[in-house]
Amino acid sequence: MIIIGLIAITAFGFLLVQLITPYLSQKEKIGNGFLIGIGIYTYLLFLFNLIGLKLTWFNVHLVLVAIVTVLGLFFYLKGTPRSTLKNFQKPKFSKTELFLISIISIIIFGSFISNIYWPIKDWDSLVLYDFRAKLLAETGSINGALKYMSPDSFIGYPLLTSLAHTYFYLWNVPNPLILYSLFFLSFLIICYTRFSKLITERMALIFTLLLAISPHLYDHAKMAYTNLPYTVYLVLGALYIYFWIRTEKNGFLILAAIMTGLSTWTRTTEPFWLGNIAIIGLYLFFFTVQNVIKFRIDPSQQKGVTLSNFIINLKSHSIKRISILCFIASLYIAIFYAFQLPWRIFIASQNYLISSNPVSYAVTAIQATQHINSNTLIQLTDYLFRFTILPAWPLFLTFILGFIYQIVSRKEIWFSLLVLVYFMILLIGAYIFASNYVGWQEIHGSLERMSMFFSPLLICLCVTLFANKELKNK
Amino acid sequence: MKKIVKYLLLIVIIFTLVFYTIHNGFIVFRQIFRDLRFIVQNPSISYDDKMRIYWWGVYDFTQFVKRNTPPDAKIVIPPQDRPWLTSGNNGLMSYFLYPRVLINGSLYGIPENADYDYIAIIPGEWEDAPAEKYGWPKITVHAEKIIYFNPQTKETSFTNGPFYPNQETKAKMGLIKVEKGKKSP
Numbered sequence: 001m002i003i004i005g006l007i008a009i010t011a012f013g014f015l016l017v018q019l020i021t022p023y024l025s026q027k028e029k030i031g032n033g034f035l036i037g038i039g040i041y042t043y044l045l046f047l048f049n050l051i052g053l054k055l056t057w058f059n060v061h062l063v064l065v066a067i068v069t070v071l072g073l074f075f076y077l078k079g080t081p082r083s084t085l086k087n088f089q090k091p092k093f094s095k096t097e098l099f100l101i102s103i104i105s106i107i108i109f110g111s112f113i114s115n116i117y118w119p120i121k122d123w124d125s126l127v128l129y130d131f132r133a134k135l136l137a138e139t140g141s142i143n144g145a146l147k148y149m150s151p152d153s154f155i156g157y158p159l160l161t162s163l164a165h166t167y168f169y170l171w172n173v174p175n176p177l178i179l180y181s182l183f184f185l186s187f188l189i190i191c192y193t194r195f196s197k198l199i200t201e202r203m204a205l206i207f208t209l210l211l212a213i214s215p216h217l218y219d220h221a222k223m224a225y226t227n228l229p230y231t232v233y234l235v236l237g238a239l240y241i242y243f244w245i246r247t248e249k250n251g252f253l254i255l256a257a258i259m260t261g262l263s264t265w266t267r268t269t270e271p272f273w274l275g276n277i278a279i280i281g282l283y284l285f286f287f288t289v290q291n292v293i294k295f296r297i298d299p300s301q302q303k304g305v306t307l308s309n310f311i312i313n314l315k316s317h318s319i320k321r322i323s324i325l326c327f328i329a330s331l332y333i334a335i336f337y338a339f340q341l342p343w344r345i346f347i348a349s350q351n352y353l354i355s356s357n358p359v360s361y362a363v364t365a366i367q368a369t370q371h372i373n374s375n376t377l378i379q380l381t382d383y384l385f386r387f388t389i390l391p392a393w394p395l396f397l398t399f400i401l402g403f404i405y406q407i408v409s410r411k412e413i414w415f416s417l418l419v420l421v422y423f424m425i426l427l428i429g430a431y432i433f434a435s436n437y438v439g440w441q442e443i444h445g446s447l448e449r450m451s452m453f454f455s456p457l458l459i460c461l462c463v464t465l466f467a468n469k470e471l472k473n474k
Numbered sequence: 475m476k477k478i479v480k481y482l483l484l485i486v487i488i489f490t491l492v493f494y495t496i497h498n499g500f501i502v503f504r505q506i507f508r509d510l511r512f513i514v515q516n517p518s519i520s521y522d523d524k525m526r527i528y529w530w531g532v533y534d535f536t537q538f539v540k541r542n543t544p545p546d547a548k549i550v551i552p553p554q555d556r557p558w559l560t561s562g563n564n565g566l567m568s569y570f571l572y573p574r575v576l577i578n579g580s581l582y583g584i585p586e587n588a589d590y591d592y593i594a595i596i597p598g599e600w601e602d603a604p605a606e607k608y609g610w611p612k613i614t615v616h617a618e619k620i621i622y623f624n625p626q627t628k629e630t631s632f633t634n635g636p637f638y639p640n641q642e643t644k645a646k647m648g649l650i651k652v653e654k655g656k657k658s659p
Contacts, residue, residue: 110506117513119521121528127565134572148572153565210491213498218505394494398487405483408476462491 002171006034006182008064013037015071020258021251024193031189032255034182035232039262041067042163046142047342054140057170093201100205107212108185111221115177118222120165125224128153133165133176142346151350158343160266161226180228184221187232188212191460194239198467207463214459216391216452226266231453233263234272238422239460241276242415245283247471250328253280257332261339268343270450271429273336275421279414280329287325291318373435380434384427387444388451395458402465415464419457426451531625532560532599535647536570538623538630539594542649548575549592549649550584552610557598582612595622595637595648609644611637615652622648 014033017024024032044063045055053059093101120130132154135145146154161179168176188208195204211217220228237260244252260273389396399419406413430447434440516523525533543549551567552558560566564576577588584593593615598608617635624630625647637643637650 107502107506110509113513114509119524121525123566126569127563131565131569131572134569149568150565206495210495210498213495213502215498215501215505218502222509392494394490394497397490401483401487401490405480405487408479408483462487465487 002168002173005061005064005167005171008068009037009041010034011037012041012064012068012071013039015068015075016040017255018075019071020254021249023249023251027189028193031186031193034186035190035236036258036262038164038179038182039160039233039265040258042160042167043262043265043339043342045163045166046159049142050342050346055136055166055170056140060167060170097202097205100202100209104188104205104209104212107218108181108188111181111184111218112178114222115181116175118177119175120177120224122223122225128156129161129226130165130176130224132159132162134169136162136166137169146350155347155350157226157267157269158265160262161224161229165224177222177224180221180224183229183232184217187217187236187456190236191239191456194243194460195463197243197471198463198469200468203466204463207459210459210462211456214392214455216448216455220449220452225449227449227452230263230266230270231456233259233266234453235456235460237263237273237276238415238418238457241279241418242460242464243471245412245414250324253328253332254335257335258339261336264336264340265343268340270425272422272425272453273340275418275425277333277336278421279418280332282417283414284322284325284329288322291322376434377431379441380427380431383434383441383444383447384430387447388426388454391448392455392458395455395462398462398465399458402461405465411465415461419454419461422454422457529560530599531647533570534625534628535561535594535596535623536567538628538647539571539574539592539649542621542630543574543592545573547592548577548588548590549594550577550579550588550590550611551594552596552598553578553580555581557600557603557608558596558610559600561594561596561599579611581607581610584611584613591652591654593637593650593652595620595643595646595650597645597647609639611650612639614638615650618651618653620648620650622646 010030010033012033013036014029016036017029017032021029041064044067045060048059048063049055053063120126132145132149135148136142136159139145139147142159164179165176168174168179188211191211192204192208195207198204199207217228217231220231237256240252240256240259244250244256256276260276264273399416403413403416403420405411406416522533522537539549549571551564552562554562554564562578564578567576568574577585577590579585579593584590593611596610598610615635615637617637620633620635620637622631622633635650635653
């Protein structure tokens, strides 16, 4: 019966994706449907619980039925569902492609079988994520669960995975581990469909296989940690920003905002979301500058450009596009913060200090750089090299070579820039942590988990290097 | 020249990715094979058996505590320090023992003014601590009864209090039912 619930959650996400990006393929909408469905559904449960709705089987389904019905009715009145169903096409694959699909399927199958067989067993999930879920299911409320658990632990991470587990427990299903296989599967489906927009189907399958055999991803597809969902949301957020830049379809940026917002609804400790905002800001800046410069060298202009001519023509040429971009970027920030802020307000309401805002990060970073300890810096570089770069050295090497390749071939470098910004955030964050915490070298496992998103991100970057298809509507 | 550099870069990138695929493919498929082999060989083992594989004697101990204490019991466990990093982890032990309330003791004592009914006897499961640290509690406790647990045979045995820490009790696992009104000296 839980399958019906999961289908309903996916349907909710599917309809939402249909609303935002109707031009995506059906399989991509289904993949996104699960990720966005489970993310937003747990987020709504959190909000409803804060205003007094108890987490009981009836109540959580009341919420689910209500949101699916509202969206479903909207599309029914618009007449979209019929056309959506008509769009389902039977895929045709060559023998090589079928072989690649079989290998990827074996890996996904391995994760599903393992998750059906094993109960939740890993340290952090028992101490925090799953324990919190059981308490939520039993007490029906966050305040109730807080009575049995140290608030320090409880507020350490947002509730996405815990509330998803709670949903299983409300159905009396004792093992919610299968959720992580679904995260893994959805991620591979979305990446494959995105890749196939840039490279051939066969190459897209090869790169999807590369994702599937990332040992960290596969390991985390079999355990109830937050790192896999976080990686999935963060990487897809980055990928959709890239597609927004390439196609200028605003729906991609809205999807990116939801994905990145949900990454902070999974984990708040890492501020990699700042990288997305930085890249969007940079893109807006360059777009604006580029359009102004383009105007200056416009051959249709006579002799020289006067100030009044410049302003009038600028208005007629590109001010509309720049305004739309500014609006959509503001919408990105609004959607992102809509997902991030409630949890931060909740933490503040528990009398805990919150430090996850750009200003506090900047202040801490400046403070840390004022007295740089060269010894710590050398140790940290060695540490990062061993635990972040070495496990995925071929991908980091590809990143460096790819960056040179992009510059030599004058290809656009937005995705590489984003990876670079993420890496800078990791470096600065690790340095600040190392400066403030004496035993920082003992927790390399945390560092490895924190930086595990680099592997899939770098694989996506490789795909952009090999991109040979023109994207529509540029 | 630019073209040569471009092709050279692409060749190195492709070579690196092929290496990455073979290397990771080997790791992941070996793991899938191992996982599936274990599952096929042990298709119907119980939840307890599965948890025992991951949490060794600590899991059995929590089940022993569950059997011998009421749900509203308040139990003192060792400090979260070597060699009790697992059994002294309040969050982890709470997962298995909830709704029982767990209180962490210190190396040589029990928190003053703490309200508790039981004290866990745990030798310490991590092997990298100094020899003198093993065995907890390290103080004499006035006990109504002491229940010992043999993790090998899963058998339990009862004795009457008080509990004196010594070489014999140092290696034992169990529970002390505290004599109310006569707390630890």
